[in-house]
Amino acid sequence: MQIAGILARVTTGNITLPAFQRGYVWKRRQVRELFDSLYRRFPVGSLLTWITSLERGGTTELLLDGHQRVTSLYGVIKGEAPDFFDGDDKSFSNLYFHAGEERFEFFQSTKMKEDPLWFDVTRVMKGGVSGLAGLLAEKLGAPGEKLDPIDFITINNRLLHLLGVTGIDLHIEQITDEGHSDDTVLDIFNRLNSAGTKLSSGDLALARIAAKCPDVRGEMRSCLKIWRIHYGFSFTNDWLLRCVNAVASGEAGFQHLHDAPREEVRASLERTFHHVGHCLEHIYHWLRLDHDRVLFGRYALPVMVRHLELCRPGPGGEWEWDSLLYWFLQAGMRGRFSASTETAIKQDLASVDGTMEGIERLIGDIGTKWGRRQVEPADFDSWSIGARLYPILYWLSRVGGARDFCSGVDLPASIPDGDVPLEVHPIFPKAVLYAAGYSRQQVNALGNLCFLAPGCNNWIGGACPAEPSPYVKDTSDPIRRRIGRYGYFPLVREQHPRVLESQWIPMDEKLWKADNFLAFLEARRTLLARAANRHLSNLYPRHAKSVS
Numbered sequence: 001m002q003i004a005g006i007l008a009r010v011t012t013g014n015i016t017l018p019a020f021q022r023g024y025v026w027k028r029r030q031v032r033e034l035f036d037s038l039y040r041r042f043p044v045g046s047l048l049t050w051i052t053s054l055e056r057g058g059t060t061e062l063l064l065d066g067h068q069r070v071t072s073l074y075g076v077i078k079g080e081a082p083d084f085f086d087g088d089d090k091s092f093s094n095l096y097f098h099a100g101e102e103r104f105e106f107f108q109s110t111k112m113k114e115d116p117l118w119f120d121v122t123r124v125m126k127g128g129v130s131g132l133a134g135l136l137a138e139k140l141g142a143p144g145e146k147l148d149p150i151d152f153i154t155i156n157n158r159l160l161h162l163l164g165v166t167g168i169d170l171h172i173e174q175i176t177d178e179g180h181s182d183d184t185v186l187d188i189f190n191r192l193n194s195a196g197t198k199l200s201s202g203d204l205a206l207a208r209i210a211a212k213c214p215d216v217r218g219e220m221r222s223c224l225k226i227w228r229i230h231y232g233f234s235f236t237n238d239w240l241l242r243c244v245n246a247v248a249s250g251e252a253g254f255q256h257l258h259d260a261p262r263e264e265v266r267a268s269l270e271r272t273f274h275h276v277g278h279c280l281e282h283i284y285h286w287l288r289l290d291h292d293r294v295l296f297g298r299y300a301l302p303v304m305v306r307h308l309e310l311c312r313p314g315p316g317g318e319w320e321w322d323s324l325l326y327w328f329l330q331a332g333m334r335g336r337f338s339a340s341t342e343t344a345i346k347q348d349l350a351s352v353d354g355t356m357e358g359i360e361r362l363i364g365d366i367g368t369k370w371g372r373r374q375v376e377p378a379d380f381d382s383w384s385i386g387a388r389l390y391p392i393l394y395w396l397s398r399v400g401g402a403r404d405f406c407s408g409v410d411l412p413a414s415i416p417d418g419d420v421p422l423e424v425h426p427i428f429p430k431a432v433l434y435a436a437g438y439s440r441q442q443v444n445a446l447g448n449l450c451f452l453a454p455g456c457n458n459w460i461g462g463a464c465p466a467e468p469s470p471y472v473k474d475t476s477d478p479i480r481r482r483i484g485r486y487g488y489f490p491l492v493r494e495q496h497p498r499v500l501e502s503q504w505i506p507m508d509e510k511l512w513k514a515d516n517f518l519a520f521l522e523a524r525r526t527l528l529a530r531a532a533n534r535h536l537s538n539l540y541p542r543h544a545k546s547v548s
Contacts, residue, residue, distance in 0.1 A: 310354025
């Protein structure tokens, strides 16, 4: 199809961008090189489109491969961005062509103002053949006035050659719903886009829905923005679509949404927004998981919102919510959705039916599919803030009565709404442990981490628990001089009795030395496991029976 025809179809919306495509990212150099290649009639590659059916009849053509090229062509030739544009339009604004040297550059006033052979490409394209005579007269006067008549004809021919770009044929490879399965479309796109982000089945479903309901993508963005602002949680379109799908059909696959009329999609999104908000309120305020890094097991939420959809107007009471939250924590700890996400969601959606019995079935699977319900010290063997039990350590610190080392205040009381979250603190300073020869995994073990109110972490700095540290630099402060010489545990115990115990610090003072760090980790892991089991039992009393 000729470039002019492609751009006309973009203008009418017959060719559009699927919802999963990234925004416009090309730089000026790439736009310049594209037009230089087209002017020289070099090949610039083909386009790939996906023809999908619309609910009201007819089809739309979604641009799978060629987004950057088509947007650049549209922006320069039409002088404006296409409707689906998302990016910086300066990348294709003010492209100029030097008709004498036959090269393209972006506008530079000092370089171009004295040279009449620089032509604005957009103005040339929009004026077309009929406007060329007037443009030449404006820039060059009559033949022979500023240029020799032969040179004037050469410039005219080169501009006509530039206008001929719109008549170049670009091959369009088309795939259709009827001829290819969704899996085939995914495979084709991901092979073409091997260096970029992989396309998921959720992305493909969103593309279909956005073609059917153009405003649904904006509505989904609004939902995601609200949850990010209110709770600090960042979700993807794919995740939200799984929640919508669970509400609409109770299925993990997206076929139902493919075929659902637009009114049903929009109504399902509205109910999903309500259900997800209800779940996040409980996770945020009851479990006190209050920022993105500690929100694990987020693919448990499609299962939870399905339960809420089926038990409308809502759960029967706190016992039901506590049980749901207990399952949510277990799903996160056990990495329930970390492998085959869609398979796991499918299995769990089959268990829920809007009743307490459905939740009990989910919980019952913990011991059979996941091995056990109780938390054991070995669960805290992991290391780094990316570990599955990291959110559990944070949860314990928020609900388990942990107190701040510096103020002695309960940690939940240390974080007013809208304030910064707790700060993670290495109990033994990392530099001291590395100097003592401990490995990275040991130094960053969960057992060496605790949470403190903002500012306390910096005040303690590189002080050791109960021995001198060369890393406490501020010796003008007598208290800091003291913790630099003797460690900060004795001061904390003196000023705030039982604060160390509240943070599950083993009280055997021999373990407070770097030489006994591994024994400290072992003892603290045991204390953390006991605390986790105790608080899980508060949510779900039958958990206590599973703890040996």
